[in-house]
Amino acid sequence: MPILYSFARFDRSARVRWLLYELGVAFKEVTLDHAQEEHLQPHYLARNPFGLVPALEDGELVLHESGAIILHLLASHPEHDLLPADRAGRSRCMSYLMFGLTTLDAAASQVFLSKSQSATALEKLKRLLHTLNTELTGREYLVSSKFTVADIVVGQLLGLLDHRDQLAGYNNLEYYLTRLKQRPAAAKAEVFTAAMKA
Numbered sequence: 001m002p003i004l005y006s007f008a009r010f011d012r013s014a015r016v017r018w019l020l021y022e023l024g025v026a027f028k029e030v031t032l033d034h035a036q037e038e039h040l041q042p043h044y045l046a047r048n049p050f051g052l053v054p055a056l057e058d059g060e061l062v063l064h065e066s067g068a069i070i071l072h073l074l075a076s077h078p079e080h081d082l083l084p085a086d087r088a089g090r091s092r093c094m095s096y097l098m099f100g101l102t103t104l105d106a107a108a109s110q111v112f113l114s115k116s117q118s119a120t121a122l123e124k125l126k127r128l129l130h131t132l133n134t135e136l137t138g139r140e141y142l143v144s145s146k147f148t149v150a151d152i153v154v155g156q157l158l159g160l161l162d163h164r165d166q167l168a169g170y171n172n173l174e175y176y177l178t179r180l181k182q183r184p185a186a187a188k189a190e191v192f193t194a195a196m197k198a
């Protein structure tokens with residue numbers, strides 16, 4: 001049974017936990033105590049030498065980086081329907097998946113982590129949210145009318161941003177988030193309820 005390492009239910013482990021529930025994969029979770037620097041102790045550094053979460057132990061394999069873990073889980077459970085069946089759709093899904101893992105994650109982190117919230121960082125984030133809001137006009141999910149793995153990563157970040165009141169006025173994003181919150185796997189993973197505690 002895979003083991004997921006996390007600090008809390010709202011950190012980047014949330015996207016992996018949500019995916020595990022979408023896939024119906026049974027897993028165990030080990031919650032590390034960040035304040036006690038458990039992530040910097042040898043037992044964890046042996047799993048992720050960078051001392052960051054999430055990490056996933058899957059049999060002999062121990063992986064770090066949420067994106068790599070997500071791709072590993074998709075490849076390990078090919079019966080899933082979280083990627084579009086056609087090549088063009090899959091590639092567009094990858095664009096949004098990478099957008100979430102890199103561009104949006106970095107812009108959102110700048111705003112979360114910096115106490116002073118620089119105007120430039122906020123401006124950059126707003127530009128991304130504005131475009132994403134426009135992209136979602138008349139579209140149920142990022143790629144099409146079907147939920148994909150890209151919605152997990154982007155949706156998890158939007159949940160955190162919503163909790164920080166960053167989505168007000170972006171009606172399509174708010175409506176999109178409402179739909180994502182209705183997914184049983186998201187509820188089980190507490191993605192959006194945990195965001196409230198962040």
Ligand SMILES: N[C@@H](CCC(=O)N[C@@H](CS)C(=O)NCC(=O)O)C(=O)O
Pocket residue numbers: 011012013051052053054064065066067
């Ligand atoms: N790109 C990495 C980022 C991992 C990351 O920064 N994780 C944070 C928690 S969400 C962490 O472990 N922080 C620990 C620290 O900075 O002390 C991923 O997506 O897995």
